[in-house]
Structures are given as C-alpha cells and as structure tokens.
Amino acid sequence: MSEQHNYFEIFGLKPGFSVDREALAQRYRELQREFHPDKYAARSDREQMLAMQYAAQINEAHNTLREPVARAGYLLELAGVEISPEQTTADAEFLMQQMMLRERLEEVRSEADPAAALDALEDEVSRLFSSEQERFARRFADGELEPAKDSLLKLQFLRKLQHQVEELEEDLLGDF
Amino acid sequence: MALLQISEPGQTPEPHQRKRAVGIDLGTTNSLVATVRSGSAAAIEGEDGSVILPSAVHYSEGGAVTVGSAARQCAGADPYNTMLSIKRFMGRGIGDVKSFGEQLPYHFVQSSDEADKGGMVSIETVAGPVNPVQVSAEILKVLASRGSGALGGELDGAVITVPAYFDDAQRQATKDAAQLAGLHVLRLLNEPTAAAVAYGLDQGEEGVIAVYDLGGGTFDISILRLSRGVFEVLSTGGDSALGGDDFDRAIAGWIAEQAGLGTNHDVATQRALLDRACAAKEALSAQDAVEVEYGDWRGTLDREGMAALLDPMIDKTLRACKRALRDAGVTAEDVQEVVLVGGSTRTLRVRERVESFFGRAPHADIDPDQVVAIGAALQADVLVGNKSGDDLLLLDVIPLSLGIETMGGLTEKLIARNTTIPVAKAQEFTTFRDGQTAMAIHVVQGERELVQDCRSLARFELRGIPPMTAGAAHIRVTFQVDADGLLSVTAMEKSSGVSADITVKPSYGLEDADITRMLQDSYEHAEEDVAARAVREARVEAERSLEALLVALQENGAELLDEGELNELEKAMEALRLAHNGGDADEIRRRIETLNEVSGPFAARRMDASIRRAMQGHTLDEFDQ
Numbered sequence: 001m002s003e004q005h006n007y008f009e010i011f012g013l014k015p016g017f018s019v020d021r022e023a024l025a026q027r028y029r030e031l032q033r034e035f036h037p038d039k040y041a042a043r044s045d046r047e048q049m050l051a052m053q054y055a056a057q058i059n060e061a062h063n064t065l066r067e068p069v070a071r072a073g074y075l076l077e078l079a080g081v082e083i084s085p086e087q088t089t090a091d092a093e094f095l096m097q098q099m100m101l102r103e104r105l106e107e108v109r110s111e112a113d114p115a116a117a118l119d120a121l122e123d124e125v126s127r128l129f130s131s132e133q134e135r136f137a138r139r140f141a142d143g144e145l146e147p148a149k150d151s152l153l154k155l156q157f158l159r160k161l162q163h164q165v166e167e168l169e170e171d172l173l174g175d176f
Numbered sequence: 177m178a179l180l181q182i183s184e185p186g187q188t189p190e191p192h193q194r195k196r197a198v199g200i201d202l203g204t205t206n207s208l209v210a211t212v213r214s215g216s217a218a219a220i221e222g223e224d225g226s227v228i229l230p231s232a233v234h235y236s237e238g239g240a241v242t243v244g245s246a247a248r249q250c251a252g253a254d255p256y257n258t259m260l261s262i263k264r265f266m267g268r269g270i271g272d273v274k275s276f277g278e279q280l281p282y283h284f285v286q287s288s289d290e291a292d293k294g295g296m297v298s299i300e301t302v303a304g305p306v307n308p309v310q311v312s313a314e315i316l317k318v319l320a321s322r323g324s325g326a327l328g329g330e331l332d333g334a335v336i337t338v339p340a341y342f343d344d345a346q347r348q349a350t351k352d353a354a355q356l357a358g359l360h361v362l363r364l365l366n367e368p369t370a371a372a373v374a375y376g377l378d379q380g381e382e383g384v385i386a387v388y389d390l391g392g393g394t395f396d397i398s399i400l401r402l403s404r405g406v407f408e409v410l411s412t413g414g415d416s417a418l419g420g421d422d423f424d425r426a427i428a429g430w431i432a433e434q435a436g437l438g439t440n441h442d443v444a445t446q447r448a449l450l451d452r453a454c455a456a457k458e459a460l461s462a463q464d465a466v467e468v469e470y471g472d473w474r475g476t477l478d479r480e481g482m483a484a485l486l487d488p489m490i491d492k493t494l495r496a497c498k499r500a501l502r503d504a505g506v507t508a509e510d511v512q513e514v515v516l517v518g519g520s521t522r523t524l525r526v527r528e529r530v531e532s533f534f535g536r537a538p539h540a541d542i543d544p545d546q547v548v549a550i551g552a553a554l555q556a557d558v559l560v561g562n563k564s565g566d567d568l569l570l571l572d573v574i575p576l577s578l579g580i581e582t583m584g585g586l587t588e589k590l591i592a593r594n595t596t597i598p599v600a601k602a603q604e605f606t607t608f609r610d611g612q613t614a615m616a617i618h619v620v621q622g623e624r625e626l627v628q629d630c631r632s633l634a635r636f637e638l639r640g641i642p643p644m645t646a647g648a649a650h651i652r653v654t655f656q657v658d659a660d661g662l663l664s665v666t667a668m669e670k671s672s673g674v675s676a677d678i679t680v681k682p683s684y685g686l687e688d689a690d691i692t693r694m695l696q697d698s699y700e701h702a703e704e705d706v707a708a709r710a711v712r713e714a715r716v717e718a719e720r721s722l723e724a725l726l727v728a729l730q731e732n733g734a735e736l737l738d739e740g741e742l743n744e745l746e747k748a749m750e751a752l753r754l755a756h757n758g759g760d761a762d763e764i765r766r767r768i769e770t771l772n773e774v775s776g777p778f779a780a781r782r783m784d785a786s787i788r789r790a791m792q793g794h795t796l797d798e799f800d801q
Contacts, residue, residue: 009791029406033569034790037598037659041362041559044724046772046779052658054787056600063595170499 199552205392267345368398370551410504420520427453
C-alpha cells in the first residue's frame with residue numbers, strides 16, 4: 001500500500017468530468033465491503049492499520065469524485081494545472097454579480113418574507129452553478145485548461161455562496 | 177504445504193471455534209448487554225432477572241462498590257456518593273459541568289493537580305475521588321461478567337455503543353473505561369446505527385431510514401441508506417446534553433413553581449421533585465391527566481400541560497432532524513422508515529411530534545431500551561469472526577467537524593462533519609522563526625468559526641523539526657480518524673523526511689499514565705493481582721496475533737513469501753508461543769512486538785495483492801459488459 005492510486009482507477013471509471021453516479025455508488029460499496037477496517041477485525045494489527053489507510057483513501061476518492069467542485073479540481077490537478085488557495089477569477093463582471101448576490105443575501109432578513117426571498121436566491125445560485133459546471137465540462141473536454149481553471153474558480157465562489165445561503169436558512173429556522 | 181505444521185493444537189485456539197462476543201449499550205440511565213446465541217440476538221439477564229442494569233454506582237466508606245438497582249436506591253439517602261447519569265460527564269471538564277445549569281448533588285474536583293490545566297472532572301466520594309471513566313468501568317465490569325456468565329467463559333471482545341454525537345474526548349473516555357474494565361473493544365458503534373442494524377437485519381429493509389434516539393441525557397438523529405446489507409450513514413446530528421432527564425427537570429420545575437418552592441432547593445428536595453416529575457410523565461403516556469402532590473400542595477397535570485413544558489425541547493430535536501435531512505441530501509418524504517430508540521421515546525408527546533414531522537408512524541417494535549444493545553451484539557458477532565460479514569457492513573461518519581486553531585483564534589476546518597470514516601487529511605505547516613524546532617497544533621471539534629466556541633480536543637506538540645530558516649521547513653501533518661471515530665495525528669518534515677515527535681495533551685481526556693495508575697488503584701480493591709491480570713491480557717493478545725498470522729499464512733503465505741522469510745516468521749512465532757507458555761507479561765509483549773516487525777512486509781504485500789485483485793476484478797467486469 002505504498003503508492004497513491006488514481007481515484008478514477010480505484011473506481012474503474014474513465015477519467016472525465018461526467019461521472020456515472022450510480023456506478024460510483026455501487027463500486028464504492030463493493031470496495032468498502034472488501035477494505036473497510038471491520039473486514040480486518042480479526043487480522044494482525046499491521047493489516048488493520050493498512051486497511052484503515054486504504055479505506056480512508058477510498059473514502060477520499062469517493063468524496064472527490066462525487067462532488068463536482070472537488071472532481072473538477074482533481075481533474076485539473078491530474079492535468080498538471082496548479083491552483084493555489086489564494087487564486088481568484090479575474091472576470092470583473094462575474095465578481096460584480098457575486099457582490100450583488102451577497103448583498104441580496106445580507107438583505108434577506110429584512111425582507112417581508114425572508115423564507116421566499118432566500119428560496120429565490122437559492123434557485124438563482126444553483127442555476128448559475130449548473131451553467132458554470134457545463135462550461136467547465138466543455139472547456140476541460142476541449143483541452144482548454146486555463147479557461148477550465150477559471151470555471152473552477154467561479155464554481156468555488158458559487159459553492160461558498162451556497163453554503164452561506166444554507167447557513168442563513170439554518171439561522172432563520174432557529175429563530176421561530 | 178509445510179505451513180500447516182505451524183499450528184499446534186491446544187496452543188492457539190482453532191480459528192473456527194465460536195468466539196464469545198457481546199454488544200454493550202452503556203447508557204446514561206440504564207445499561208444492557210446482549211449477545212447472539214443460536215442465530216438470534218437477545219439481552220442477557222442479571223441475577224435479579226432483569227436485563228436492564230441501572231447506570232448507577234454507589235461508593236461506600238472503605239471502598240466497597242455497588243452497581244445497579246441497589247446503588248440507585250442509595251441515591252435518596254446518600255446522594256453525594258451515588259453516581260447517576262455519569263455518562264453526561266464523560267470527557268467533560270469542570271466548566272462544562274457547571275454550564276449544565278442545574279443543581280448536581282456532587283462535589284466536583286479537577287482530576288489533575290494543576291487546576292488551570294483542565295482535564296476531566298472528578299467527583300469526591302467517601303471512597304476518595306472517582307472520575308467518570310472509573311465509574312463507567314464499574315458498570316462495564318458488571319455487564320462483562322453477565323456476558324461471560326451467560327457464554328461460559330472469558331469474553332473475546334465487545335462492541336460498545338456511544339451516541340453518534342459524542343465528540344472525540346467522549347469516545348476516548350468510553351474506550352478508556354472499557355480498557356479499565358478489562359474488555360477488548362472490537363468497535364465503538366454509534367447508537368442510532370446499532371438500532372438501524374437491529375431493525376434492518378430483522379426486516380430486510382432497503383432505502384432511507386431515520387433513527388430518532390432520545391435517551392436520558394442525549395439526543396441523536398441519524399439518516400442512513402440501507403442497500404443490500406450496507407448501512408451507509410448519510411448524516412448525523414443531535415445534542416449531547418439533551419434528553420429525558422431534561423423533561424423530568426422541566427416538570428419538576430413546574431411542580432416547584434406550583435407548590436411555591438422557589439428555585440433553590442436542597443439535594444433531597446430536588447431528588448423528590450424529580451421522582452414525582454418522572455412518575456407523572458410516565459403516567460401521562462397511559463392516561464389523560466395525573467394528580468401530582470408535593471407537601472401540602474396538590475394539583476393536576478394533563479397531557480396538554482405537559483406538552484407545553486416539553487415542546488421547546490422537542491422542537492430542538494426536530495430542528496436537528498431538519499438539519500440532518502439536509503446534510504444527507506434527502507427530504508422527509510424520502511424517508512421510508514422511522515425508528516425510535518431510547519426510553520424517552522416512550523413519552524407520547526415525542527411520538528406524536530416525530531410522526532407529524534416525518535409524516536409516518538415510527539417503528540417501535542423492538543423494545544426501545546434493548547434495540548441498541550441488540551444491534552451492537554449483531555455487529556460484535558460479525559467482527560469477532562463468528563459470522564461471515566458478507567451481509568453486513570456499517571459505514572459511519574464523523575459527527576462534528578475537525579479543525580485546527582489558526583491565527584487570531586479562528587478555526588480552520590480540516591475534516592467536515594458527516595464525512596465517512598475512516599478518513600485521513602494531510603495539512604502542511606511551516607515554521608515562522610529561523611531555527612525553530614518545535615510547534616504546537618491545537619485541534620478542535622465543532623462547527624463554529626471561533627476556536628473558543630468549539631470544543632478543544634487536544635494540543636499536539638511537534639518536536640525534532642530540523643533547524644532551518646523560517647518558512648523553509650514543510651511539516652506535513654496527517655490527521656486520521658479511525659472507524660471508532662477516534663483521532664490520531666502524525667507529522668513529518670518533508671524535505672528531510674524526519675518524522676516529528678508528537679506529544680498529545682488531551683484537553684478533557686486522560687493521559688496514558690492516568691490510566692495505568694487507575695488500573696493499579698483498581699487492583700487494590702480487587703482480589704485479582706496485577707501481575708496475573710497483565711499476564712492474562714498479554715496471552716490473549718499473543719493468541720490473537722498468532723491466530724491472525726496463521727490464517728494469513730494459510731491464505732497466501734506460500735505465494736508471497738520466500739523460504740528465508742517464511743523461516744524467519746516461523747521462528748518469531750515459535751518464540752512468541754514459548755513466551756506465551758511462560759508467565760512473563762513483558763516477555764510476551766516483546767515477542768509480539770518482534771513478530772509484528774517481522775511480519776510487517778508480509779502484511780503490506782497481502783494488502784497490495786488485495787488491492788490489485790480488487791482492481792483487476794473490476795476491469796474484467798468492465799470487459800464483460
């Protein structure tokens with residue numbers, strides 16, 4: 001268990017942005033049936049430790065492949081594109097749009113119907129997310145790695161916004 | 177096949193001999209032990225004919241310890257020396273206990289000498305200070321002896337359940353208690369998962385299951401997907417300080433208010449109020465109204481009145497359900513089965529509210545007090561090797577995010593809540609001063625942004641970093657959470673490959689030295705002597721090692737080892753077998769260590785072979801399609 005395996009190889013999937021979710025889930029269960037530490041409970045300590053490490057790798061691979069932003073990042077990493085955490089998109093129009101969305105988020109509480117305002121915002125963010133995903137898939141398939149990276153950075157932005165929407169939703173829930 | 181000659185009958189147990197394994201539900205109010213016999217799981221009765229062991233421990237002057245009903249009966253007359261609901265203090269510090277915001281009839285002391293050092297609370301008794309781990313170990317010992325009595329011999333292993341919402345310190349405390357009680361822990365299993373196992377295997381369910389678990393002191397909600405024997409926990413949530421005890425307190429508060437008692441009562445009054453509150457609560461599950469009296473005051477509590485008292489707490493649990501559903505990426509309509517666990521789900525109001533929230537009648541066919549222990553027993557039976565595990569696999573998650581403290585007291589999350597375990601995450605750190613050779617990492621658990629709002633788990637100190645200019649050292653720190661949900665940390669300096677030494681200071685746990693001391697203390701009161709137990713435990717471990725290796729060698733020893741390696745292994749095994757027959761615990765441990773070293777490469781090759789096989793098998797499938 002010395003080497004790190006390619007996540008797509010672990011799951012027997014063709015590397016690419018589109019992933020058969022059902023096949024992924026099924027293969028995941030098969031692999032865990034084989035390598036989960038519970039299957040090694042009667043083995044030596046050393047084998048138990050190795051199984052735990054491999055099971056952790058399977059989990060990491062599964063999380064990466066099923067989550068679109070993580071999957072996109074992993075594909076670029078495999079293609080040798082470096083992404084530092086401080087990097088951000090230079091698309092001024094996109095950034096402006098993000099600022100406006102964030103302002104709307106901040107104003108949700110003062111709306112007459114906060115829940116409806118939040119729902120509308122949530123829908124819009126997920127629409128933007130879907131179209132950016134498609135753009136990434138197209139760019140990556142065409143080998144346009146730098147534009148694909150720009151799409152990924154935007155996806156990260158949108159994902160973060162989605163989390164903030166969820167957090168606010170939770171806060172609103174806690175209020176009643 | 178010269179390999180088969182290694183086995184010596186009578187020296188190591190036959191691999192196919194049935195093992196003695198139990199499942200233990202170590203509860204806040206009550207505890208149980210269950211086991212699988214002739215194919216079905218059932219709780220084991222105690223001498224008193226009851227399967228339930230009240231989680232109560234009483235300490236007398238001179239050190240005599242009573243556990244169970246007899247101990248609970250002491251609570252009224254001798255509250256300071258009677259430990260009830262001790263589970264709430266597991267892995268908790270004095271500050272936590274104070275923030276429970278209620279009167280507790282105990283004299284708390286800090287377990288460490290330096291009060292500012294933190295650490296788990298201890299309670300002063302006539303028999304001296306005891307900590308929650310020791311108290312829990314007393315309960316576990318009684319359960320273990322029920323198990324070994326019923327199974328006719330020493331236990332080979334136990335699965336012990338914990339609330340899914342238990343943090344690392346609480347889990348570690350539970351494992352420490354088991355160690356102190358002399359139990360071999362096969363796995364810490366989350367209570368809701370155990371309950372799902374008990375139901376799922378019984379009924380062959382498929383689909384999304386919600387487990388609503390309200391015990392005496394804790395609340396858990398878990399959302400699972402069951403698919404052909406694989407239980408995949410999708411999300412979990414809850415509150416480790418909310419339970420039926422809070423219901424009793426709310427009702428007791430109401431009685432006190434009605435009876436004009438004010439809010440400050442002595443311990444005996446509070447206990448009497450709680451007893452009446454509990455009785456009223458139970459009565460209201462069968463009737464519409466109940467007469468309550470205290471002193472000169474008499475009054476009536478009806479279902480509506482009780483609902484008003486309990487609803488704020490039930491609301492809290494339903495909010496946690498809502499969040500768990502969202503984390504799981506499912507809606508209430510997707511949930512096919514709702515399972516109720518924990519004695520507090522007997523309260524009618526809880527059932528009503530849960531039913532209306534999920535829009536379906538919850539399951540409560542298996543006794544909610546026993547369902548967790550039964551699920552644990554089924555899992556124990558598989559893990560110990562009695563039953564082929566092909567039809568059961570549990571994939572559990574980490575309940576709370578793990579993070580580290582960064583500049584300005586902020587938390588940086590490393591592993592998000594609801595990530596499937598086991599999980600490992602690596603993070604790189606660098607030095608900020610020339611020649612810096614040590615650094616400290618503060619690990620916290622929780623969802624909040626500020627470190628002070630999260631739970632401090634431990635401080636890891638890395639030493640032995642090679643001196644370099646500031647920013648030149650790259651220290652790769654790996655955080656690993658195992659299948660029990662327990663964290664371990666390793667670190668390595670990347671450019672030099674030097675692994676840094678790590679010392680762990682658990683914030684609310686016990687250090688290894690504490691446990692050793694507690695073990696020694698416990699012998700002072702027991703007939704068994706230290707050396708005998710040490711030898712016995714070392715032997716069991718030796719047998720386990722030998723057996724595991726024997727099975728491995730039979731599987732693919734000839735294929736993966738050359739003759740020289742095989743000889744070396746056989747020699748190490750023979751040396752361990754000799755040590756096993758002798759009576760020196762240290763010698764046995766040394767030989768186990770040597771055997772582990774010698775068999776290390778074999779273990780790695782076996783693992784590589786399995787991985788290759790798994791990948792190849794899959795490629796072949798792909799061709800078939």
